[in-house]
Each structure stands twice: as structure tokens, then as C-alpha cells.
Amino acid sequence: MSTASGSMNQDHPPACDGTMPADWTRAIVEPAAFAEEQRRLAHVWTFLGMTTDLRKDGDWFRSSIATRSVFVQRFGAELRGFENLCAHRFYPLRNAERGNGPVICGFHHWQYDREGRAVGVPQSRELYDAVPHELGARLTPIELSTCGQMVFGRFKSLGISQSLEDFLDVGFPVLAAGSQARNPQYLAIPVEANWRLGAHISLDDYHSPAVHPRTFGKDGYLRRRDIGYHRFGLHSAFINSKNVDALEHLAEACRNGTYRPRRYSILQFVPNLLMAFFRTDFDFFHCSVMLYEPVSHDRTILRAWFYPAPFPPRPTWVRAVSDLVRAPLVRHYIKTVMREDALVCERIQKGAGQISRPPLLGRLEERIGWFEESYRELMKAGERSANQE
Ligand code: FES
Ligand SMILES: [Fe+2]
Numbered sequence: 001m002s003t004a005s006g007s008m009n010q011d012h013p014p015a016c017d018g019t020m021p022a023d024w025t026r027a028i029v030e031p032a033a034f035a036e037e038q039r040r041l042a043h044v045w046t047f048l049g050m051t052t053d054l055r056k057d058g059d060w061f062r063s064s065i066a067t068r069s070v071f072v073q074r075f076g077a078e079l080r081g082f083e084n085l086c087a088h089r090f091y092p093l094r095n096a097e098r099g100n101g102p103v104i105c106g107f108h109h110w111q112y113d114r115e116g117r118a119v120g121v122p123q124s125r126e127l128y129d130a131v132p133h134e135l136g137a138r139l140t141p142i143e144l145s146t147c148g149q150m151v152f153g154r155f156k157s158l159g160i161s162q163s164l165e166d167f168l169d170v171g172f173p174v175l176a177a178g179s180q181a182r183n184p185q186y187l188a189i190p191v192e193a194n195w196r197l198g199a200h201i202s203l204d205d206y207h208s209p210a211v212h213p214r215t216f217g218k219d220g221y222l223r224r225r226d227i228g229y230h231r232f233g234l235h236s237a238f239i240n241s242k243n244v245d246a247l248e249h250l251a252e253a254c255r256n257g258t259y260r261p262r263r264y265s266i267l268q269f270v271p272n273l274l275m276a277f278f279r280t281d282f283d284f285f286h287c288s289v290m291l292y293e294p295v296s297h298d299r300t301i302l303r304a305w306f307y308p309a310p311f312p313p314r315p316t317w318v319r320a321v322s323d324l325v326r327a328p329l330v331r332h333y334i335k336t337v338m339r340e341d342a343l344v345c346e347r348i349q350k351g352a353g354q355i356s357r358p359p360l361l362g363r364l365e366e367r368i369g370w371f372e373e374s375y376r377e378l379m380k381a382g383e384r385s386a387n388q389e
Contacts, residue, residue: 020358020372027297028194028352034297040382042066043157045167047273047291050305051149052181053098054079061098065153067294069094070142072151073103075114081153082116083140093139103139116141147172148179150289157385169233170251171267177254178275178287181307185331188303189338193345194352195272195300196375198292201341202266202274203371205238206364211340215333224363234374236367237267260311261285268367270374277309284319285309286330298349302342306334 027037048063049072060073062084069084071094082103084092091107103112104120111120116139121132128135142153145164152164165172191198201207205227208216230237230247239246240263253259262283266276272292277285288306295301308315308323315323361369 020369022357024358024372025352025355028196028349029297031297034194034294037379038066038068038294040379040386041271042068042155043160043382043385044271044378045145045152045154045162045164046271047269047289048072048081048144048151048153050179050181050184050289051079051146051151052184054151056100058100058102059098060094060100062094062096063153064293065142065155067296068155070153072144072153078114079144079146079151080114080116081142081144081151082112083142083155085140086110087112087118087137087139110137112139148176149181150175150179158388159385160381167233168269169235170247171232171235171237171269173251173255174267175275177257177259178277178310179289180310180313181287181305182310184289184305184307185327186303186305187331187335187338188301189335189342190295191300191302191342191345192298193300193342193349194297195292195294197345197348197352198300198302198341199268199272199371200368201345202290202292203236203268203367204365206362207344211344212337215337215340222364229367231370234377235267235269236370237265238367239266240264257313261309268371270371270378280326280330284322284326285311286326288334300345302338304334304338306330 026033028034042065046065048065048070049061053059053061054072054074057074057076060071062069062071064070069092070081071084072079072081084094086093086105086107088105088108088110091105093103093105095106104110109120109122110118113119118132118135118137121128121135124130124132124135143156144151144153146152147164147168168175205222209218209220226242228239228241228243228246230239232247237247239250243249250259250265261277264276264278266274268274272294274290276288278288280286286306287309288304291303293301293303308319308326359368
């Protein structure tokens with residue numbers, strides 16, 4: 001079977017196309033199909049942010065689950081999450097990326113407690129003939145769970161109770177160990193393209209010489225037989241090793257605290273998260289966490305957290321000092337690669353209305369087919385739970 005030939009027979013597509021339907025771009029092109037897709041994804045564990053932004057009592061950050069704005073806040077030892085809509089007249093309670101302070105709405109000063117109940121309502125008796133708790137007004141809570149320093153959330157859904165650990169599968173110990181950042185750097189760039197196109201390019205190990213010639217080199221094609229693709233749960237990984245057990249070994253070493261990165265490794269989690277360990281120089285590795293946050297059918301915010309790979313957890317002084325020099329270089333490199341990928345996605349988005357068949361995925365794009373299979377499973381699960389409600 002050919003994978004990249006221009007003369008490929010259209011009747012015999014590559015075996016690894018994940019049997020994508022001809023109309024796979026519907027939610028990429030049509031706002032209504034995108035809205036329906038997002039409604040079905042609201043029950044999926046979604047990465048929201050890092051606990052490094054929630055160190056002090058009252059710290060909060062804003063994020064989103066399937067385009068619905070949410071915020072996560074520390075109340076003492078606990079984290080709580082709510083939809084970012086006031087129960088009074090739906091003003092957003094949080095209007096910045098992050099901050100600290102009680103939950104007080106900026107429109108009429110209603111105040112909420114850690115359960116999301118309205119406990120302070122100005123002129124409550126005069127205006128409502130009731131004290132605040134008698135109004136029964138409350139915020140919509142979200143379910144939260146953490147993995148290492150990563151906070152995940154989802155909207156409650158009937159019939160969906162899978163734990164975060166089960167959802168992340170063998171990736172759980174890798175995220176738990178890999179997320180132990182001290183002070184991650186952070187970048188967010190808007191991309192005028194659908195989030196799935198972003199996920200696809202992150203799963204594509206074929207485009208680098210064409211798209212990133214300055215960062216990765218012009219001749220750097222990977223040879224499929226030299227690398228390993230792994231599927232776990234609904235997710236997948238690329239590890240630069242032929243060992244078929246490389247992912248299990250990575251997870252085991254993360255679990256018992258002995259992992260030391262030696263090769264490029266990347267784990268992608270549906271719907272829109274990845275964690276990668278990459279070499280910067282000598283034997284020094286960095287870790288990046290990226291999130292393709294959907295905004296609309298043709299707009300995404302690409303968010304990235306990156307930091308020296310936390311293996312071993314306590315860096316040597318050579319590492320600690322050299323990381324100060326490395327930090328701006330890594331930032332520049334990540335920003336360049338993000339922009340180069342974003343431009344490709346934006347160009348595909350512009351022509352997406354013309355697409356009427358699945359892509360011709362070769363063996364270095366095999367995981368895009370896997371991703372699309374998982375995506376269709378999530379869509380079906382979302383439809384089932386919506387029908388039960
Ligand atoms: S909308 Fe929040 S207090 Fe009125
Ligand atoms: Fe890329």
C-alpha cells in the first residue's frame with residue numbers, strides 16, 4: 001500500500017484513515033454543527049489549567065469547557081469550579097484570565113459561597129421580600145478532578161461517571177509526574193481555525209521539513225519504522241523508540257519516580273490536550289502542555305505551558321542556572337513552532353468549505369485517523385447522554 005503517492009488509487013485509501021466520513025468537516029465549516037459538537041463534548045474531562053495558578057486561598061483562573069466559560073477557585077484546601085455566569089442576570093463573574101478574591105459579581109454585587117450559593121444580595125428584603133438563601137439562587141457547578149498539578153473539569157451528565165484516572169488511562173501517571181512544574185511559562189495565541197485542525201497538526205509527524213525547516217531542519221523526515229505509535233484508551237502517543245512497550249515503560253517509570261527523559265515523547269489526549277517531553281540541548285529536556293481551546297467553528301485559542309522537565313524533581317545547580325538562559329530561548333522556539341502550525345491550520349480553514357472527502361493519511365499521520373475514531377466515539381456518547389436528560 002502506498003502512503004504518499006500522487007497516483008494513489010482513490011478506491012483503495014490507506015488502511016490507517018480511521019474510516020473518516022466524507023463530511024468530516026461539517027463541524028469545522030458550519031456554526032450549527034460546531035455548536036452541536038460542543039454540546040456533546042461538555043461531558044468530557046477537559047484540561048482547564050494548572051494548580052500553580054491556585055496556590056493561595058481565593059486564587060482563581062478562568063477557562064472553558066466546550067466553549068462554555070468556567071472558572072476554578074481555591075477555597076482553603078479545596079478547589080471548586082463553576083460556570084462563569086451570575087445566577088442573577090448572567091453577567092460573567094470572572095472577566096480576566098486569573099486573579100484572587102471572593103466571588104462577587106461586578107454587575108449588582110451578588111456574592112457567592114464555595115457551594116455556589118448566593119449569600120450576599122444587596123437590598124435583598126426590599127427587592128425580593130427574602131433573605132439571600134431563600135432565593136435559592138446558585139451557580140452551575142462543574143465536576144473537577146486533578147492529575148498532578150493539572151486541573152480537569154466537565155459538566156455533569158446523566159449516565160457518565162468515568163473517573164479522570166480511568167479516562168486518562170496509562171497517561172495518568174505520565175501527566176501526574178510530568179506536570180510537577182515550579183513556575184511554568186505561559187503563552188496563548190489566537191488561531192483563526194477550528195480546534196480539530198490544530199489537534200490534527202499536532203498528530204502529524206510528516207509536515208516538519210515543509211513547515212518547520214528553520215526549527216527542525218529541511219531534511220528531517222522521520223522514518224516510520226524507527227518510531228513507535230501507541231494507542232491507549234481514546235488517546236495516543238508517539239515515542240521516538242521502536243520498543244513496542246515504550247509507553248508502558250514510560251508510565252511505569254513515572255509511577256515509581258525513576259523516569260528520566262532520553263527521547264522525544266508526546267502524549268495526545270482527546271479532546272484537545274497534549275504533553276510533550278523534548279530535548280533542548282545536551283541531555284536537558286523541557287516539558288510542554290498544550291491545549292486547543294475551541295472558541296467558534298473557525299477560531300481557537302492555542303494555550304501552552306512549558307517548563308524544565310521535572311525529572312529529577314530537584315534540579316542540579318547547573319540545570320537551575322542554565323535554565324535561566326534556556327527559558328527565553330525555549331519560549332521563542334515554542335512560539336515560532338506554534339505560529340508556523342497555526343498558519344497552516346488557518347489556510348486549511350479558509351478552504352474547508354471545498355473539502356468533500358477524507359484526507360489521504362499516510363503512516364506518519366496514522367494517529368489523525370485514531371483521533372477521528374475517538375472523536376466519533378465521544379460524539380456518540382454525548383448524543384446518548386443528551387437523550388437521557
Ligand atoms: S448579574 Fe450578577 S449581580 Fe446582577
Ligand atoms: Fe508542526
